[in-house]
Amino acid sequence: MVTNEQLAELLFPEIHETVEDLEKRYPPRALPEGAQVTRFAPSPTGFLHTGSLFTSMISCMSAKKTKGVYFFRLEDTDTKRTVEGSAQDLIDQLAYFGIEADEGYNPKGDIGAYGPYKQSERADIYKTVIKDLIIKGRAYPDFCTPEDLDAIRKQQEAIKALPGYYGEYARDRNLSNEERVARIQAGTPWVIRFYSNGNHDRKIKFTDVIRGEIELQENDTDVVILKSDGLPTYHFAHVVDDHFMRTTMITRGEEWIPSTPIHLDMFRALGWKPPKYAHIPAILKLDNGNKRKLSKRKDPEAAVSYFLEQGYPAQSLLVYLMSIANSNFEEWTIANKCFDLDRFPFSIKKVANEGALFDQEKMNYFSREVITAMPLDIEFQQVCAYASAHDAKLHGKIEENPEYVKTILNIGKQDKNPRKDYAKYADIFPLVRYFFDDEFEDILAAGLPFNPKLGKDIVKAFLVDAKEEMPFDTDESAWFNVIKEIGSKHGFARANKEYKENPDAFLGSVSDCAELLRVAIVGTNQSPNLHQIMAILGKDRTLARLQRVIDSL
C-alpha cells in the first residue's frame, strides 16, 4: 500500500518546506481597513499593450486611492513565448506613464517582502503547495501524452460530450498510488493535475467588483497545475501567488471570467480565502462593422510605443484611458480645470462593463487640451525628449537654437484663449518649419500658394510697397492699419464688410491682401498671427524674405 505521502515524496523529494512555513514567511499584510492590494502581472512576451496599460492604470489607482499596495509580478511561466528584454521594456514604459509599483519584480533586484516576484523563481513555492495537495488527495500525476488527450477530445466530439479532462474522461485521476509509483519509476513523463470535486450541474456565484454578481457552472475539470517543464500553469500560479502575496483584489482582463470557477475551486481546496475579482473590459476597435480587441498586428495604437513615437505626452494617453475607465472623469477635468489623475476620485465600481471603442479623435482632443495646459518649460522639455528620439529634423533645430524653438512653441500659449495647434509632438515640425530659413527655401522652391485670381504684377506691387512702408516697432493694430492702407492703395477693401457690400469695386478684401503678405513671409496661407511671427523672425529676416519673394516674381 503506497500512501499519498510516499507518492508526494517520490514526486518532490527536494521539497522540505510546508505550506505552514510559507504562511509564516508571507504573513498577512498590516494594512488599514479598506486598503486594497492590487497587482499587474504581465507575461514578458512583447511590448506593452494599450489594454495592459489600461488595466495597470486601474490597478495602480485602486491601490493608491485606498492607501494600499500595488505590485508588479512577472508571469514568465511560458518559456516558449518569452521575449528577451521585454520585462525591462514593460517596466520602463510603465514608469514612463507614471505607473510605478510599490514592490515587485525588477531585473536589478526585487523590491518587497513577498517575493520573488518572478514566477520562474518561485518553482519551489508551487511545488510545496502541490506536495500538500497530493498528500490531501487533491492533486495527482497524470501520464497522458498529447496524443492521449487528443483521442479523448475526439471521443467527446463524436458523442457530443463537453470537451475537457473531467470525470470519466479523466483517465488517470483514479489510478492507484501503486500504479502511479510504477509509472514514475518506469520514467513515464507526467504532469500534475488538480483533483476537482466540482459538479458541472451546480452553479457557483461570485461578486465581481465591476459587474456585480456572476453565476457560472462549477468547475469539474482536472486542470493541469504543474507542466512537464516543472513550472505551474497560470491557473495555479495565480492562486498560489495571489494568496501568498496577499493580493486583495485581482484586476485582470474580462477574458478570465469563464475560468474564475477553476480558481475558486482551488482556493476552496486549499482552504484559502479567495480575493475579490475585478474583470476589466478590453479596448476595442471596429473592423468591418464588428467590434474586436485592439490587435497588435493590425492596429498600431494597440502598442503603447506607437503613442510615444507619435509624441503624445504620457499624460494624454492616461487622461484618455481614464475617461474610458470612469466616464465622469471628463466632467471632472472641466469642472476642476485640471488633468491630475491623483486628485481625481477614481472609483473602480464605475468602470463600464463593456469594452469601449478606441477613439482617435477623442484622444487627440484630450491631448490638445493636455498640451495647452502644460507649462512652457515642461512642454519644451518633453518636445526635446521626443525630438531626440523620434524627430530628427526638429531635433536638429533644437540643437541649433533651443531658445528660438521655445519661443515658437510659446506662440499663443499664454493667451486667455490659447492656441491649440498640437495634438502630438509629431504635429509640430510641419506646422512651424517656415520659421527656419533652409526650410523656407524648400517651401519657396515648391512654389508659393498665391491667390491665382490676382495677377503677378498686383502681388509684386503690393509686396514692394508693403516692404517699404510696413512698420516694425508698432503694436499689432497700428501695423495692421498700415497694411490696410497699402492694400487700399492697390485696390483692396479696408474691411471685409466693405468688400462684401460692393465686391465689384475691389480686387479683393483685407483678407486677400493680408494673405499675400502671409504667403510671402511664411510660405503658406495658414499660420498663427502674422504680427507675432514677424516679431519672432525679426525685421531683417522678414524684409529679406520679402525681397527674396519679390525677386522671384
Place this chain on the structure above:
RNA sequence: GGCCUGUUGGAGAAGUGGCUUAACUCAUAUCCCUUUCAAGGAUACAUUCAUGGGUUCGAAUCCCGUACAGGUCACCA
C-alpha cells in the same frame, strides 16, 4: 455547439420604476467672432433606450422570449 457577458445617438456615456420633453463630452453641421489657421461663442443632431411580449396608473429602468455582438472551453497567459 455548451456556458458566460453585453446591447441607450456616429463615438464615450449618465440614468436602476414617476424629478428625463434621455445629462455631459467628443465628432459632425450651420451661424457668430475673425487678416488666414488653431481655437472660442451660439444653435442643431435619440419622439426614443436591439427586438417582440408581459407586469404597472406609469418602464430605458422589473420579468420572459428572440436577434445580434464579444468572451471562453490548452502542459498560453
